[in-house]
Amino acid sequence: AAGVIQSPRHLIKEKRETATLKCYPIPRHDTVYWYQQGPGQDPQFLISFYEKMQSDKGSIPDRFSAQQFSDYHSELNMSSLELGDSALYFCASSPPVGTQYFGPGTRLTVL
Amino acid sequence: AQTVTQSQPEMSVQEAETVTLSCTYDTSESDYYLFWYKQPPSRQMILVIRQEAYKQQNATENRFSVNFQKAAKSFSLKISDSQLGDAAMYFCAYTNLYNNNDMRFGAGTRLTVKP
Numbered sequence: 001a002a003g004v005i006q007s008p009r010h011l012i013k014e015k016r017e018t019a020t021l022k023c024y025p026i027p028r029h030d031t032v033y034w035y036q037q038g039p040g041q042d043p044q045f046l047i048s049f050y051e052k053m054q055s056d057k058g059s060i061p062d063r064f065s066a067q068q069f070s071d072y073h074s075e076l077n078m079s080s081l082e083l084g085d086s087a088l089y090f091c092a093s094s095p096p097v098g099t100q101y102f103g104p105g106t107r108l109t110v111l
Numbered sequence: 112a113q114t115v116t117q118s119q120p121e122m123s124v125q126e127a128e129t130v131t132l133s134c135t136y137d138t139s140e141s142d143y144y145l146f147w148y149k150q151p152p153s154r155q156m157i158l159v160i161r162q163e164a165y166k167q168q169n170a171t172e173n174r175f176s177v178n179f180q181k182a183a184k185s186f187s188l189k190i191s192d193s194q195l196g197d198a199a200m201y202f203c204a205y206t207n208l209y210n211n212n213d214m215r216f217g218a219g220t221r222l223t224v225k226p
Binding site for chain 2: 033035037042043045048056058088090092099100101102104105107
């Protein structure tokens with residue numbers, strides 16, 4: 001069965017640089033979620049989109065933005081990167097009401 | 112706000128035996144989903160089992176089953192016939208039935224399986 005695809009899987013950036021993470025949901029899933037998981041932490045909700053509209057916002061820094069495109073894929077844009085942004089970033093997708101299925105994650109390292 | 116508590120940071124089980132991971136949650140909602148996710152060393156989040164709060168019957172998936180006590184707001188995971196591949200971090204999670212937008216996770220329980 002098709003799963004959530006995230007790219008890249010690993011990303012290394014310098015402080016103050018910009019990063020873009022991509023997420024391709026499971027076919028026919030119209031809702032996408034972004035989570036950040038720091039070392040030894042549980043995943044923290046950042047932001048979600050339903051039918052290309054932002055549906056909820058969690059603990060997402062102002063330096064981050066995201067959007068969902070017409071093909072339902074989503075991109076998380078992270079600017080002015082800080083050392084503390086180093087984390088595993090998960091994307092999950094679901095139908096409007098249902099189980100969230102997680103992608104493999106993108107490991108971001110900020111040097 | 113909904114919170115999820117996993118009071119066991121680490122658990123250990125002998126291969127082929129049974130282990131139970133605990134989870135409690137706090138919510139004022141009556142309709143919601145509860146989940147157990149497994150995170151192996153690869154760090155991927157894998158859905159183990161799901162429980163709808165309106166269902167009285169406990170969910171079961173092969174060797175995994177839950178004990179859902181709605182009044183007590185308790186949602187424990189039982190792993191039977193533990194296998195080495197079950198070793199992972201296990202997260203209990205909650206989401207509102209009609210607003211899936213804010214899944215709350217517990218802090219996780221690291222399960223070790225001894226051969």
